[in-house]
Amino acid sequence: MDVAACATPDVTLYGPWKANDWSAPKLHSRFRKDRFTWHGDLDAYEWPAGHLLKRVSGHTRVCSGGREGVEWQYRGEAQTCQAGPLR
Secondary structure (H helix, E strand, O other): OOHHHHOOOOOOOOOOOOOOOOOOOOOOOOOOHHHOEEEOOOOEEEOOOOOEEEEEEEEEEEOHHHOEEEEEEEEOOHHHHHHOOOO
């Protein structure tokens, strides 16, 4: 569904909070999306171990109806990741 098409005065849209419609949920993922905390004042996510993931790049995606949206990529510090127990 194109959420932007529902942005009319006579439409009330009900949907899941903070859902990402660009990727399917991964049932067996080690790091579920709901375990990350968004810090808007820092423009960064905090991952479950407490380290920050900072925005490093973005690219434009074409959505339904020809609209364009930006998908941002966030990344942690290399030395933090390399020192982690899951490496």
